[in-house]
Amino acid sequence: MHTVAAADGRTLAVAECGDPDGFPVFWLHGTPGSRFAGQGFASSYADVGARVITYDRPGYGGSDRFRGRRIVDCVADVSAIADSLGIERFAVNGVSWGGPHSLAVAAGLPERVTRAACVAGPAPFGMPAFDWFADMDAVNVEEIGWALDGEDVLAREIERMATAWLERVNNDPSEAGEVEFSEADRAEMERPEQQEMIRRMLNEAFRHGVWGYVDDALCVVQSWGFDVTEIRVPARIDYGLTDVLVPRQHGEWLAQNVPNAEAVIDEQGGHFPAPNRVTERFGWLVQPV
8 A cells, every 4th residue: 555645635545456567447446445445356457457556535444534525526536646656548447336436537537548437336316207216225225315314314324334344244244234135246245255355345444434435425415526428438337237236227327328338237247246247347448549
């Protein structure tokens, strides 16, 4: 790990894995998450020639909180990290609630981003005639309800949930808790590599409290600060048809509204992509344009 100063002086904790001489790809983690997300696939990145850069979003792990942030604010942070590493051009990959952040970077830095992937990412909240909650697991629905009730309620409930979550992952990271995951996701969570990544990622995510998680949830239910129709770089929207955390209609909406996006659909897959799909996606991300 090393640290980078954001434009406003905040500290951002950064890590790298994969091929150090490969093409740079920013991995933007889900919620909750940390820079350790995805590092279980380091050998896959190396195989396709990807230099993968991860960082703790504000409030997670070693990164300072940025209270009141919006999704679009990640653009300046990614730009600062790229500048600090001497990287001019790069691809971006966002997973789950990191997906909108990936799209924000693609929209905001078209001269620097070569390709963008949004994996199991949600559509904007509160759109007319769009059922954001259809087929979503009750745990996620409840979290969004806390966010709508405001920061005080959300922080209290996330603190309670995070305490139980850490106890569970440190004892048995394959245990899904109250979420009714699909068969595909349960199988993925049985992999020892995935279990170790989850344990490491979450312990780091909550090392200094739950504010990253709180602010992520607040980001999701307000304006993202950009429009997905602004994206001009090659993009793909990956989603699984058995995902209960971010159900299929979110991927369908994004695929229809991100200009010229390619939809990559896993008919049996859920929220957590299998290793072979990660390898294929990163092979696509490092391709020249």
